Amino acid sequence: MDTIEKSGRRIDLGRQRDAFRTHMREAILVAAASILRQEGPAALTLRRVAQAVGASTKVIYTAFGGRDGLFDALYTRSFAGLQQAMEDAAAVRPARDRLCAVCNAYRNYALAEPGFYNVMYGDLGRAWQAPPASIAKASRTFRVLRETVAAVRPAADHAAVIQTTRQLWAAMHGLVSLQMQGMLSDEGDFEALFSETTRKICEGAE
Numbered sequence: 107m108d109t110i111e112k113s114g115r116r117i118d119l120g121r122q123r124d125a126f127r128t129h130m131r132e133a134i135l136v137a138a139a140s141i142l143r144q145e146g147p148a149a150l151t152l153r154r155v156a157q158a159v160g161a162s163t164k165v166i167y168t169a170f171g172g173r174d175g176l177f178d179a180l181y182t183r184s185f186a187g188l189q190q191a192m193e194d195a196a197a198v199r200p201a202r203d204r205l206c207a208v209c210n211a212y213r214n215y216a217l218a219e220p221g222f223y224n225v226m227y228g229d230l231g232r233a234w235q236a237p238p239a240s241i242a243k244a245s246r247t248f249r250v251l252r253e254t255v256a257a258v259r260p261a262a263d264h265a266a267v268i269q270t271t272r273q274l275w276a277a278m279h280g281l282v283s284l285q286m287q288g289m290l291s292d293e294g295d296f297e298a299l300f301s302e303t304t305r306k307i308c309e310g311a312e
Contacts, residue, residue: 139221147233184222201257
């Protein structure tokens, strides 16, 4: 059995090792995202990432299989985080409030995780090309946004729903990017601007 007794308690060593590996894997991805955002794609080497987490490059090879595996995990982790944030927000009812919550979740994720958001739309593409399977997985991130748009516009056909979803995505990304870059600082409350913009897109599509 992979357990030990300590102070009268049975400790599951296998579970502790799994937890440590999960923690280390996440720490490596966070460090890689931070390096990419702050230092650029040229700095995103296995040696630099290993240095950032106080480990050897062997740890990264063990966890990800090498450079391509690390970059692929970084890419999919970034989109998975956004997808989870929007799915959590999608529990809101009714549909119009749900759409507002999902759009706000997009913005909040970007602001809370600027390193991962940069991976999605920024510098990683200059250093590495995501494989088709990972691109397809990333595209599913916006399923919840599309389904929420469809709930708000029940009479719309599929093409109209797709068009509105793309308009929302473009507007959200544009406004979030401007906020993160410190632009339009004289335009007042970004949260109000963001909400008003997404609302008007949906109203105009109805």
